[in-house]
Amino acid sequence: MGRKKQAMWVRLMVLLANMGRCVYCDYAESQVIDHVIPLAANGADSWRNLVPACQACNLGKSDKGLLAWVAQLTYLDHARDSAAWPHAPKGLTWMRVQLDHAFDEVEARLGGVKAELDDEARRDWFFDRYWRLSKNDSVPFWRAYVGPKAAEARINGYPKPPPPPPRMRITRARLGQVFEPVPPDEAS
Numbered sequence: 001m002g003r004k005k006q007a008m009w010v011r012l013m014v015l016l017a018n019m020g021r022c023v024y025c026d027y028a029e030s031q032v033i034d035h036v037i038p039l040a041a042n043g044a045d046s047w048r049n050l051v052p053a054c055q056a057c058n059l060g061k062s063d064k065g066l067l068a069w070v071a072q073l074t075y076l077d078h079a080r081d082s083a084a085w086p087h088a089p090k091g092l093t094w095m096r097v098q099l100d101h102a103f104d105e106v107e108a109r110l111g112g113v114k115a116e117l118d119d120e121a122r123r124d125w126f127f128d129r130y131w132r133l134s135k136n137d138s139v140p141f142w143r144a145y146v147g148p149k150a151a152e153a154r155i156n157g158y159p160k161p162p163p164p165p166p167r168m169r170i171t172r173a174r175l176g177q178v179f180e181p182v183p184p185d186e187a188s
């Protein structure tokens with residue numbers, strides 16, 4: 001399967017969407033990037049098809065598809081702590097309502113993450129600052145470093161980085177050294 005390793009800035013950009021939480025359970029901190037449409041089902045290997053997920057949801061969902069996974073998640077959720085299902089007389093109807101809610105919630109979160117990743121200012125913010133990060137470094141390390149800055153940038157509307165200082169060169173004048181600005185179009 002032609003899975004390529006995403007650049008670190010792309011991984012951080014995806015992992016820190018949805019406030020850095022898994023888009024499926026909306027509870028655990030995101031740990032991996034998940035393909036919404038699995039690669040096995042010809043899903044694209046681009047950020048448009050990526051969402052933040054926790055390890056458990058990522059493994060649970062695997063290639064079975066989103067709806068089946070949400071159903072299973074909801075089932076496990078309620079089977080764990082509810083005596084109402086499936087033993088009550090209206091257990092199946094009740095479960096059906098829970099499933100509808102769960103689907104709606106996940107769909108809404110997926111839409112939110114998609115809108116977040118579609119935000120060009122946000123994408124630029126990550127790219128401008130972190131495109132140099134090696135894709136082989138530790139994701140948790142960079143996440144701890146980038147996370148707080150990204151949270152701050154979210155509040156401030158993903159400000160552009162300040163322009164680089166103008167390049168100066170030293171020219172020899174008759175009396176000592178003089179700095180003069182280098183024209184921006186001149187190669188270094």
Ligand SMILES: [Zn+2]
Nearest residue numbers: 022025054057
């Ligand atoms: Zn999860």
